Amino acid sequence: MRSGHIRQRSTGSWELRYNPGPHPMTGKRRVATTTVRGTKKDAEKELRRLLRAVDTGEHVDPTRMTVGQWLADWLHSTAGEVAPRTHETYSDLVNHYLIPALGNVPIVKLTPHHLQGAYARWATGGRRDGKPGGLSALTRRHLHRVLSTALTRAVEQQVIARNPCDAFKKRLPKVERRKMSAITAEQSARLLGAIRDHRVYWPALIALATGMRRGEILGLRWGHVDLDRGVVSVVESLEKTRAGLRFKPPKSGKGRAVALPAFAIDELRRLKREQAQALLRIGIGQDRDTLVCARADGSAMLPTSLTHEFAKFADCAEGVPRIRFHDLRHSHAAQLLAAGVHPKVAQERLGHSTISMTLDLYSHVSDTMQEDAAARLDTAFRAGITGRK
Secondary structure (H helix, E strand, O other): OOOEEEEEEEOOEEEEEEOOOOOOOOOOOOOEEEEEEOOHHHHHHHHHHHHHHHHHOOOOOHHHOEHHHHHHHHHHHHOOOOOHHHHHHHHHHHHHHHHHHHOOOEHHHOOHHHHHHHHHHHHHOEOOOOOOOEOOHHHHHHHHHHHHHHHHHHHHOOOOOOOHHHHHOOOOOOOOOOOOOOOOHHHHHHHHHHOOOOOOHHHHHHHHHHOOOHHHHHOOEHHHEEOOOOEEEEOOEEEEEOOEEEEEOOOOOOOEEEEOOHHHHHHHHHHHHHHHHHHHHOOOOOOOOOEOOEOOOOOEOOHHHHHHHHHHHOOOOOOOOOOOOHHHHHHHHHHHHHOOOOHHHHHHHHOOOOHHHHHHHOHHHHHHHHHHHHHHHHHHHHHHHHHHO
16 A cells, blocks of 8 residues: 655645656656645545555556646646635636647646747637637736646646746736726715715725725625724625635735724714614614625625626716726725825725835826925925025
8 A cells, every 4th residue: 555745834734745656667766746735634635535546547647647637637736725716717717728728738748839839829819709819918927827837836746847937937928007097086076976876885985985995895894894993994805706705805815904084984874874774674683794885685795796886877977087996996095195195004005915016006196296295395495595595
């Protein structure tokens, strides 16, 4: 009976080492390694599966494994390592693009030349909607990143000696950043006044007052809102997957506290009171777990429904340009920076991992801040110079 070894690499991460059998060409003993995330029982279960596959002949020899087989195994192994929505994205890219283009190539024979051919074809065609033209630069970068990640795992497990994706690190398609749309504080007030009688008013109000993301707003519960202190705790986010709606931690992986402006506190008090009355009429009690922005019966709203519903009413405010729901978050950030709020504060409210990310995303606002700073310096120095004459 074959045996293997389990070693804990870090909390929730386990390295499995086992003998997949002698090399078919040299006859030398080999050691295969793989990583499992979860509990020790999960690692033991996966090791038993691998050893059973070797004993029954179901274990695929790396020398005969195709890129398609490796990508399928990699998808299986990452299912418990990443968020469900992320895994769905991986699966779409692998099954619709990577396997059709490279799946039949033996993984040990995969070279940068194979990748160059696939990348060139994607640049001119291959759209799933059948329209002429190639895939966007962003999609092609995503494809490269997913393939590189999968092949890095193959290098770690000694299936291949090197990652052919490394040859393209400095030659990836350039992605032109989409110009962000934002509205002023005056336009924001006008927009809220125009949609006040629609249910999208509440999530729009929170987005403009806090800069929270769509999923964070729809995952907000009354237990996370302290109206006496005027603080919202962002600890959950709602997302839709193929399996249904799920609550998860915020994008940054950790929670944050966001102070509410006074007008938002007053309006949320009104919402809480009106929502409690409406739910009581259908026999439902409002409590700490009740969602702040919910359907009439208190259940969660679909994120895409909010986006589409907001788009229907976004044009009804006179003098306000057409914007997406996500642009309300951009508007909050732009308004903060334009008002002279320190970028560190803006970063903390938005939940960005670094202050450089905030400054990079809103460089167009910092240009205005530069002009304002120059004007302030001019006023100060000119007064001093004039006073000396």
